[in-house]
Amino acid sequence: MAKSLTDAERGNALAELAAWQLESGGKAIVRTYRFPGFRAAFGFMTEAAIEAEKLDHHPEWSNVYREVKVRLTTHDAGGLTALDIELARRMEAIAAGRLAA
Numbered sequence: 242m243a244k245s246l247t248d249a250e251r252g253n254a255l256a257e258l259a260a261w262q263l264e265s266g267g268k269a270i271v272r273t274y275r276f277p278g279f280r281a282a283f284g285f286m287t288e289a290a291i292e293a294e295k296l297d298h299h300p301e302w303s304n305v306y307r308e309v310k311v312r313l314t315t316h317d318a319g320g321l322t323a324l325d326i327e328l329a330r331r332m333e334a335i336a337a338g339r340l341a342a
Contacts, residue, residue, distance in 0.1 A: 242317050242318060243315050243317065243318045243322035243323065243324050244318060244322060244323075245315070245318045245319060245320040245321060245322055246320070246321050246322060246323065246326070248267075250323075251263065251267065251321055254326040254329075255270070257330075258270070258326070258329050258330070258333065260272055260333070261329055263321075264312070264314075267320065267321065268314055268319065268320040268321060269312050269313060269314035269320075269321060269325075270312075270313050270314075270321060270325060270326075270329060271310070271311065271312045271313075272310075272311050272329070272332075273308060273309070273310045273311075274308070274309045274310075274311070274332075274336055274340065275307055275308050275340070276307045276308075276309070276336075276339050276340060277307065277339075277340075278306075278307050279306050279307060281307070281339045282304055282306070282307050282308065282309050282339075283304070284339065285309060285332075285335055285336055285339050286302070286304060286309060288335045289328075289331070289332050289335055292328065292331040292332070292335070293328060296324060296327060296328055296331075298315070298324040298325070298327075298328055300312065300313055300328065300332075301313070301314070311332065313325040313328055313329055
């Protein structure tokens with residue numbers, strides 16, 4: 242089972258992931274992506290799903306037209322783990338070329 246991050250580890254990770262916010266209670270990180278349109282949003286979700294499968298770690302997310310809301314937490318660990326941070330990093334890399342200006 243994955244181990245929950247310490248406060249220091251969480252702080253260091255979030256310094257690198259500036260667009261992500263720590264959810265109240267510190268057990269998850271959240272981010273809303275806004276893309277130019279539905280095709281870009283759905284393409285992002287498709288690529289992110291492949292990365293999530295590779296990590297065997299899956300996001301809580303929703304999509305409405307050009308917006309994708311993501312929440313990352315590790316339920317088995319009861320909070321934020323290195324898996325969440327790694328998936329967030331991969332999502333950032335995927336989104337980089339798709340985001341609306």
